[in-house]
Amino acid sequence: NLFPDEGEILYRGEPIEHLPSYKRSAFISCVYQDPSVGVAPNLTILENLSMVWNKYHRNPFRSGIRRREIELLKEKLALCQLGLENMLDKKVKTLSGGQRQAVSLIMSILHKPDILLLDEHTGALDPATADKILSITRHLVDSYHVTTLMVTHNMQQALENGNRLLMLDQGTIILDVKGEEKARLTPEDLIERFKQLKYQSISDRLVLN
Secondary structure, eight states: OOOOSSSOOEETTEEOTTSOHHHHTTTEEEEOSSTTTTSOTTSBHHHHHHHHHHHHHSOTTOOOOOHHHHHHHHHHHHTTOSSGGGOTTSBGGGSOHHHHHHHHHHHHHTTOOSEEEEESTTTTSOHHHHHHHHHHHHHHHHHHTOEEEEEOSOHHHHHHSSSEEEEEETTEEEEEEEHHHHHHOOHHHHHHHHHHHHHHHHHHHHHHO
């Protein structure tokens, strides 16, 4: 686990920064940059989904899953519009990076978490696949009404997705925009603001020190 150097991370008024990851996973889900992380590559799509489903809905040590539950999982896979619902017996390691990320996204929302963390989850994908995964992401976030934090270095993605944009430099928030102000920005605006704010931040630190 990584712990903050200072301050607290509060969830419903309670600090959670020292909670073990298995306890945080009850209310926080994460999809990582590497499509291989977050899935069991040697298991099938159905086996991966079954592990999550049984962990939060039934007995976590149960390996089987009922037919009606399989149909429910197929419905959720169909949301991705990649034909994954027809590949239940296919091992995850044989899937493309985009398909793996789609499976990871479905796994991340199966237990309806309160918070979804997206750690540059399109960073390892080609542009066309990244756009598809972002489209799937928006659909799932809207459908499940889950609070989502997406980390990205792609300025266009940052502007096109979400209702609030935070820009950080060395762990410090140097820009916080939302609403109409965010909608008016372009990638070029963000780059220019970053240069100005970063310079100002460095100047402030020099003065304060």
